[in-house]
Amino acid sequence: MTRARSPYMEWAKRRHKPAIDLAGSNLLACSLEDLPGAREAVDLAGESPNGYPPLVEAIASRYGVRSANVATAVGCSGANFLALAALVDAGNDVLLEKPGYDPLAAAATMLGATVSRFERRFEAGYRLDPEAIGAAMTPRTRVVVLSSPHNPSGVLAGVEELQEIGRLADRHGFAVIVDEVYLDLASSGHPPAATLSPAFVSTNSLTKAYGLASLRCGWALASTETTEKIRRARDVVDVWSPMPADRLSVLAFGNLDRLAERARRLVEANARLVGSFLARQPGELECVPSTATTAFPRFADGRDAGPFVAELLEERGVAVVPGSFFDAPSHFRIAFGGATETVEKGLEAIAACLADS
Numbered sequence: 001m002t003r004a005r006s007p008y009m010e011w012a013k014r015r016h017k018p019a020i021d022l023a024g025s026n027l028l029a030c031s032l033e034d035l036p037g038a039r040e041a042v043d044l045a046g047e048s049p050n051g052y053p054p055l056v057e058a059i060a061s062r063y064g065v066r067s068a069n070v071a072t073a074v075g076c077s078g079a080n081f082l083a084l085a086a087l088v089d090a091g092n093d094v095l096l097e098k099p100g101y102d103p104l105a106a107a108a109t110m111l112g113a114t115v116s117r118f119e120r121r122f123e124a125g126y127r128l129d130p131e132a133i134g135a136a137m138t139p140r141t142r143v144v145v146l147s148s149p150h151n152p153s154g155v156l157a158g159v160e161e162l163q164e165i166g167r168l169a170d171r172h173g174f175a176v177i178v179d180e181v182y183l184d185l186a187s188s189g190h191p192p193a194a195t196l197s198p199a200f201v202s203t204n205s206l207t208k209a210y211g212l213a214s215l216r217c218g219w220a221l222a223s224t225e226t227t228e229k230i231r232r233a234r235d236v237v238d239v240w241s242p243m244p245a246d247r248l249s250v251l252a253f254g255n256l257d258r259l260a261e262r263a264r265r266l267v268e269a270n271a272r273l274v275g276s277f278l279a280r281q282p283g284e285l286e287c288v289p290s291t292a293t294t295a296f297p298r299f300a301d302g303r304d305a306g307p308f309v310a311e312l313l314e315e316r317g318v319a320v321v322p323g324s325f326f327d328a329p330s331h332f333r334i335a336f337g338g339a340t341e342t343v344e345k346g347l348e349a350i351a352a353c354l355a356d357s
Contacts, residue, residue, distance in 0.1 A: 004110035006103040008325035019317030020346040025151075025294050025335040027185070027211040027263055034211070034262065041251045042244050048072075049239070050231055052246040058253035059219050063192050063202075071230035074241055075218040076181040079203035079230075081107045082237065083220050084143065086229035087175050087201075088113045092142040095133065099296075099326035101151045101179070108145070116141075117327075122298065125288050126155040130164040137172065144169070147179040148193070149186045152326050152333040154290025156186050159196070166197030175226070177201045182292035185209035185263055194221035201226055206252055208293065208337070210259045216241065217249035267293055270336040270343045277347040284354055293337035298323070298330045305332040308357060316349040 012023070032038045046052070051072040060067045073079035080103075088094060090112030096105055098117040105115050118136035120126045133144060144165070148157035162178070169176050178193040180202050194202035205218035220230050234240075252259065274295050278287050287297035299305060309322045309332050323331030334350070336343045 004106040006106040008102045008321070011325065015319065018313055018319040020342055020349065021319050021338070022334050022336065022343065022346040023319040023321045025208065025333075025337060026213045027208055027293060027337040028266060028339055029213065030211040030259065030262075034259065035248070035252060035255060037251055038248055041247050043247055044243060046243040046247075047240065048243070048246060052241070052243070052250070054250045055217070055246050055253070058250055059221075062253060062256065063195070063221060065195065065221055068224045069194070069221055069227055071220045071222070071227040071234070072241060072246075073203075073218040073220060073230075073234065074238060075207060075213075075216045076179060076203050076205035077103060077218070078216070078238075079205070079218040079220045080104060080145075080177065080179060082230045082233045083177050083201045083203060083222070083226075084108055084111055084145075085233040085236075086226060087143050087177075089142070091140070093138050093140040095137055095141050095144045097146045097150070099152060099323070099328040099331070101147060102325055104145050104179070108143075113143075114140070120150060120153075120155075122286075122288060126150050126153040128157040128161045128165070130161055130168055133165060134168055137174070141172070141174050143175050143177060145177045145179070147181075149182040149290070149292040151179065151182070151292075152294055152321070152323075152328075152331070153288050153296040154182065154186070154292035154294045155288060156183075156190065156291045159191065162193050162196055162200070166193075166199050169199035170197070175199055175201060177203060180204045181208045183209070184260065185267060185293065186291035192221050198223040206249060209263055210252065210256065211263060212249075212252055212259070215245045215249050215252065217245060217252070266340065267337060269340050270338075273340070273344055273347055274334065274336050277351060280351065281354065293335060295334045295336065296323070296326075296328070296331050297334070298328070302330050304329045308332070308353065311357065312350060312353045316353055318346045318349045318353075320350070
């Protein structure tokens with residue numbers, strides 16, 4: 001195993017708590033009142049060496065796959081790490097998108113892989129381009145990692161593009177991990193990538209789309225061969241999830257439509273605010289429309305956003321994420337999954353800071 005660090009996660013965990021936080025991309029957290037029966041569902045007893053069966057069945061039912069195609073994990077981050085651990089050997093090449101979420105690169109590096117990049121271009125609306133993947137792969141590429149909706153831009157990958165990537169993976173013998181942690185929020189009718197081809201592994205959780213980050217309920221959907229490898233990788237890491245969390249997660253799946261409606265109302269209101277804010281910044285900021293709870297504007301003149309982000313935090317008490325963490329220094333990421341009042345105040349502060357800069 002190779003020593004590896006995630007600069008973004010170190011920053012996210014160590015930064016001081018701002019007055020207005022538009023950096024963390026979790027959906028506004030649910031309360032117990034948002035999940036009827038939660039108190040009664042908690043029980044400390046039980047074990048789940050291959051995943052808690054009621055939870056595995058609930059996930060399988062939700063996404064139209066068999067239970068054998070589901071492997072559970074501690075959050076989507078845990079599912080991503082376990083999927084990489086199941087599929088990557090030291091010395092393999094792992095191909096990741098740029099801009100991209102840096103813990104994914106750190107995980108691949110930690111497992112002894114060589115990380116390379118393919119580009120998702122602002123000028124192309126961050127569209128997922130199968131030709132870019134084909135041009136960037138090497139004979140040693142064993143895994144391609146991407147996100148849909150894309151983190152940080154929030155752009156949803158098209159089914160046709162994913163199908164073409166699946167055919168490319170079949171021809172060249174690599175697997176494709178698709179982080180779909182924002183997918184349920186972005187599109188109720190978009191199929192998980194894992195249902196399109198056995199080459200895909202879809203990872204997801206109850207965090208970003210449902211406001212249940214504290215349950216740490218994550219999963220991977222994949223072929224039966226790959227899910228078995230993921231379960232065996234989990235044997236080495238944490239064995240199984242805490243039973244109270246698994247039981248509450250089963251309850252959450254029983255109320256998922258209710259939770260999804262809560263999320264939809266919140267995000268639609270916040271997205272309107274973000275859209276209005278961006279429309280008032282012509283010539284200053286450029287941004288590709290998002291389908292998730294993050295927007296990734298860039299300065300139209302191409303300047304480094306880092307000083308602006310630092311000034312925004314110091315002078316206005318508002319946190320956004322510097323684009324440098326995503327290999328896109330002229331950008332910054334705004335998260336708008338929180339309380340609408342907080343998002344509105346944060347956007348007003350960003351606008352004021354832009355006017356003064």
